Amino acid sequence: MKGGRLEGGIRLPCYHAGMATAPDPRTTHFGYQTVSEDEKAGRVREVFASVARRYDVMNDVMSLGLHRVWKRMAVTLSGVRPGDRVLDVAGGSGDLSRLFRERVGAAGEVLLTDINSDMLRVGRDRMIDAGVPVPAIQCDAERLPFADRRFDCVMVAFGLRNMTHKDLALAEMRRVLKPGGRLLVLEFSQVAAPLKPLYDAYSFRVLPLLGQRIAGDGESYRYLAESIRVHPDQATLRQMMLDAGLGKVDFFNMTAGVVALHRGTRID
Numbered sequence: 001m002k003g004g005r006l007e008g009g010i011r012l013p014c015y016h017a018g019m020a021t022a023p024d025p026r027t028t029h030f031g032y033q034t035v036s037e038d039e040k041a042g043r044v045r046e047v048f049a050s051v052a053r054r055y056d057v058m059n060d061v062m063s064l065g066l067h068r069v070w071k072r073m074a075v076t077l078s079g080v081r082p083g084d085r086v087l088d089v090a091g092g093s094g095d096l097s098r099l100f101r102e103r104v105g106a107a108g109e110v111l112l113t114d115i116n117s118d119m120l121r122v123g124r125d126r127m128i129d130a131g132v133p134v135p136a137i138q139c140d141a142e143r144l145p146f147a148d149r150r151f152d153c154v155m156v157a158f159g160l161r162n163m164t165h166k167d168l169a170l171a172e173m174r175r176v177l178k179p180g181g182r183l184l185v186l187e188f189s190q191v192a193a194p195l196k197p198l199y200d201a202y203s204f205r206v207l208p209l210l211g212q213r214i215a216g217d218g219e220s221y222r223y224l225a226e227s228i229r230v231h232p233d234q235a236t237l238r239q240m241m242l243d244a245g246l247g248k249v250d251f252f253n254m255t256a257g258v259v260a261l262h263r264g265t266r267i268d
């Protein structure tokens with residue numbers, strides 16, 4: 001296994017997107033490009049700083065509103081109950097935090113987190129405007145500033161794909177879960193084979209044009225299309241969650257695998 005890191009005495013495998021082997025352990029993928037790990041974090045930051053203002057509109061347009069259905073299904077499958085503590089990792093403009101806030105009620109707690117201040121600001125302001133303010137904390141999923149065993153549920157939606165060390169992020173998200181708590185990963189995945197030509201045409205021809213028109217940034221949406229193609233498929237991500245120490249890991253394909261929800265439980 002290449003690029004493993006020592007974490008709590010365990011040697012963690014380092015998965016490269018799409019399981020292609022990067023030439024050097026300190027390089028990784030930014031879409032189809034191979035870049036240094038430091039460069040990837042900076043380029044991801046630029047993408048989200050650039051699209052933050054128009055992020056929500058673009059989500060609605062490019063998914064024809066389907067992202068709302070995927071997110072609602074994820075929250076339903078989370079099993080979160082009134083009074084629970086939920087951590088929204090890479091929460092961006094706060095869709096998941098808002099849905100979880102409705103579920104946990106006044107006795108519960110939801111924390112909205114993201115590495116990017118522009119995205120977090122949009123999320124925080126939206127929650128305030130909706131009358132459901134939640135604490136907004138800027139932090140890196142690979143180094144979460146929370147105590148062990150604090151949350152009943154940790155959710156990361158459309159965020160893991162952008163992280164440099166997905167194995168570390170998964171281990172961190174497991175660390176902050178209570179035993180019995182659930183990690184949910186909602187992410188673009190590998191679409192069913194018959195739909196692939198159509199999906200590819202949409203992703204590489206239409207999406208960058210929409211990005212240019214609506215967010216003034218076609219390149220960031222080209223990155224989105226590429227990053228989905230090099231992200232681990234359903235079975236690989238399931239194995240990564242098992243390797244991060246989660247148990248009972250299952251997944252649900254949505255919209256023929258355009259998106260998958262992975263769900264794992266902290267056993268000990």
Ligand code: SAM
Pocket residue numbers: 044048089090091092093094095096113114115116119139140141142156157158159162163164
């Ligand atoms: N979860 C939101 C949603 O579903 O609409 C936002 C998803 S957005 C596509 C991806 C988010 O991941 C961005 O806000 C980005 O800043 C965040 N992100 C990327 N790398 C991160 C990291 N290492 N730690 C925390 N957040 C990260």
